[in-house]
Amino acid sequence: MADHAGRRCCLGWDFSTQQVKVVAVDAELNVFYEDSVHFDRDLLEFGTQGGVHVHEDGLTVTSPVLMWVQALDIILEKMKASGFDFSQVLALSGAGQQHGSVYWKAGASQVLTSLSPDLLLHEQLQVTCCLDRGSGANSPRHTGPLQPSRTLWRVPPSGISPWDVMPPGDAGKACFSISDCPVWMDSSTTAQCRQLEATVGGAQALSCLTGSRAYERFTGNQIAKLYQQNPEAYAHTERISLVSSFAASLFLGSHSPIDYSDGSGMNLLRIQDKVWSQACLGACAPHLEEKLGLPVPSCSVVGAISSYFVQRYGFPPACKVVAFTGDNPASLAGMRLEEGDIAVSLGTSDTLFLWLQEPRPTLEGHIFCNPVDPQHYMALLCFKNGSLMREKIRDEMASSSWSEFSKALQSTEMGNSGNLGFYFDVMEITPEIIGRHRFSAENHEVSAFPWDVEIRALIEGQFMAKKIHAEGLGYRVMPKTKILATGGASHNRDILQVLADVFGTPVYVIDTANSACVGSAYRAFHGLAAGTDVPFSEVVKLAPNPRLAAAPTPGASQVYEALLQRYAMLEQRILTQTRGPLE
Numbered sequence: 001m002a003d004h005a006g007r008r009c010c011l012g013w014d015f016s017t018q019q020v021k022v023v024a025v026d027a028e029l030n031v032f033y034e035d036s037v038h039f040d041r042d043l044l045e046f047g048t049q050g051g052v053h054v055h056e057d058g059l060t061v062t063s064p065v066l067m068w069v070q071a072l073d074i075i076l077e078k079m080k081a082s083g084f085d086f087s088q089v090l091a092l093s094g095a096g097q098q099h100g101s102v103y104w105k106a107g108a109s110q111v112l113t114s115l116s117p118d119l120l121l122h123e124q125l126q127v128t129c130c131l132d133r134g135s136g137a138n139s140p141r142h143t144g145p146l147q148p149s150r151t152l153w154r155v156p157p158s159g160i161s162p163w164d165v166m167p168p169g170d171a172g173k174a175c176f177s178i179s180d181c182p183v184w185m186d187s188s189t190t191a192q193c194r195q196l197e198a199t200v201g202g203a204q205a206l207s208c209l210t211g212s213r214a215y216e217r218f219t220g221n222q223i224a225k226l227y228q229q230n231p232e233a234y235a236h237t238e239r240i241s242l243v244s245s246f247a248a249s250l251f252l253g254s255h256s257p258i259d260y261s262d263g264s265g266m267n268l269l270r271i272q273d274k275v276w277s278q279a280c281l282g283a284c285a286p287h288l289e290e291k292l293g294l295p296v297p298s299c300s301v302v303g304a305i306s307s308y309f310v311q312r313y314g315f316p317p318a319c320k321v322v323a324f325t326g327d328n329p330a331s332l333a334g335m336r337l338e339e340g341d342i343a344v345s346l347g348t349s350d351t352l353f354l355w356l357q358e359p360r361p362t363l364e365g366h367i368f369c370n371p372v373d374p375q376h377y378m379a380l381l382c383f384k385n386g387s388l389m390r391e392k393i394r395d396e397m398a399s400s401s402w403s404e405f406s407k408a409l410q411s412t413e414m415g416n417s418g419n420l421g422f423y424f425d426v427m428e429i430t431p432e433i434i435g436r437h438r439f440s441a442e443n444h445e446v447s448a449f450p451w452d453v454e455i456r457a458l459i460e461g462q463f464m465a466k467k468i469h470a471e472g473l474g475y476r477v478m479p480k481t482k483i484l485a486t487g488g489a490s491h492n493r494d495i496l497q498v499l500a501d502v503f504g505t506p507v508y509v510i511d512t513a514n515s516a517c518v519g520s521a522y523r524a525f526h527g528l529a530a531g532t533d534v535p536f537s538e539v540v541k542l543a544p545n546p547r548l549a550a551a552p553t554p555g556a557s558q559v560y561e562a563l564l565q566r567y568a569m570l571e572q573r574i575l576t577q578t579r580g581p582l583e
């Protein structure tokens with residue numbers, strides 16, 4: 001019997017871009033079980049790269065909904081095989097990559113409530129075969145190896161994508177009106193964004209209302225595109241979930257509501273009074289309010305676990321499901337972020353976020369409702385060229401080895417002898433620049449750097465961008481400021497050293513880089529206690545403190561003060577060259 005048997009706990013899930021992860025946290029807030037399923041490695045049949053399909057237009061980016069369902073099946077079966085004692089789970093919560101959306105077909109709720117414990121979830125939640133035939137610019141470009149699945153698909157006749165095929169006899173069980181869900185990397189909705197901003201009186205007006213100007217990946221704009229391009233699929237959709245509320249729905253056995261915090265990433269929620277904006281809904285698609293359901297506070301208990309999990313895995317029938325939220329809000333909870341601190345998540349995307357008392361929406365960055373304190377907010381900046389960009393430079397310059405990559409950071413000086421670089425292989429979100437741009441100490445654009453200079457230029461550039469844009473939001477580093485780092489790249493001490501040096505601030509980490517999972521488990525405990533109105537900080541006060549991972553090198557502030565000014569000036573220069581001067 002596994003050593004985790006008989007330990008009362010909460011589970012925290014994360015449905016992120018590249019994997020599904022889970023942790024179990026006991027009543028003393030110790031993490032005693034961690035597991036994950038990696039989409040590219042463990043679910044080869046879906047042919048994703050980095051968990052997604054980039055379509056032929058280069059702008060549309062989707063993930064197969066059944067890949068997420070199957071990943072959940074696999075991880076639960078792994079837990080069962082390891083002897084995990086599900087009967088001790090008091091509650092669970094979770095997180096999802098933000099902005100992505102799932103379209104449940106009419107009749108899906110019935111399938112959810114009547115799942116057979118004898119079958120896996122993915123065997124019961126099939127995809128419709130007729131409504132979302134990928135075609136032309138929006139067909140997934142399968143860049144990875146595409147193989148027929150062991151369990152899901154029959155080999156399709158040539159010329160037909162397996163995404164269009166459903167095993168015969170399963171038509172009545174079709175649960176999703178589109179099989180490829182738009183995700184946060186999508187940037188194909190510029191027309192819908194302009195339309196939405198025009199409807200509400202401009203970009204700043206939309207930001208004041210919803211916390212952000214219109215962004216291509218934000219769900220309202222994605223829904224508008226679906227409605228315009230595939231009205232039939234839209235009409236057949238009974239419910240639209242975010243990735244977070246979709247995952248919660250699987251556990252709940254019914255449609256879970258969207259929580260305020262993740263709901264803030266849709267360009268649809270009025271962040272002050274926390275109701276859908278009728279103007280925004282109307283600008284996106286008809287009958288949208290009924291397809292979204294009412295949003296709920298992030299700490300809400302949305303129900304008890306579905307009987308499917310009780311019967312198949314042995315969860316107690318009273319196990320509570322606490323509303324799932326976005327992965328960044330869940331990380332804020334997992335790192336126990338305090339006002340004045342700054343969180344840097346180095347996952348597939350890089351994000352930087354802060355705790356805010358009062359929302360101050362601007363044209364850059366996002367304000368979300370706070371996931372642990374309904375009176376407060378969080379500010380977030382998202383950088384699309386995060387880990388995947390670092391991996392590319394690692395592969396090109398450091399023989400695909402993180403330790404070689406680290407050697408370059410160790411053997412080069414802070415400030416990189418004045419060499420600076422911008423590395424945006426895909427159109428960046430903050431700021432909107434594409435391409436690689438390298439500058440010598442004299443500000444001359446150069447076409448290449450030596451391998452070690454290239455690596456330092458990449459990492460220094462990524463962190464200088466974060467500091468400059470955080471300051472643009474009004475953020476200032478104070479003497480007691482600490483950076484809390486998380487995400488896959490926070491395993492790399494040499495990367496964290498550059499982060500500490502550029503910001504002039506110590507960098508701390510928690511014991512696991514899965515802060516979104518840990519935060520979800522903490523939120524589950526909070527949900528259990530919320531009936532007694534306990535503040536989140538009280539629930540997590542016994543959690544282990546973050547530990548110091550890197551302190552600024554003496555002299556770092558002097559080096560980066562000048563370099564940061566040059567970086568900001570060069571960023572403006574590139575922006576002006578690529579989009580012309582601002583009016």
Ligand SMILES: Nc1ncnc2c1ncn2[C@@H]1O[C@H](COP(=O)(O)OP(=O)(O)O)[C@@H](O)[C@H]1O
Pocket residue numbers: 016017018019346347348349387388390391402486487488489490491492495
């Ligand atoms: N030692 C390392 N140094 C730098 N980056 C790393 C290291 N280990 C993992 N990573 C990066 O972490 C990324 C995954 O981060 P993670 O937070 O798990 O992603 P997500 O939650 O978005 O699925 C990988 O793409 C990889 O580039």
Ligand SMILES: O=C(CO)[C@@H](O)[C@H](O)COP(=O)(O)O
Pocket residue numbers: 016017018096097098099184217265326327328347348349350351380382
């Ligand atoms: O779009 C955003 C935030 O606005 C991204 O941060 C997504 O939430 C994806 O998260 P990761 O999988 O990279 O953690």
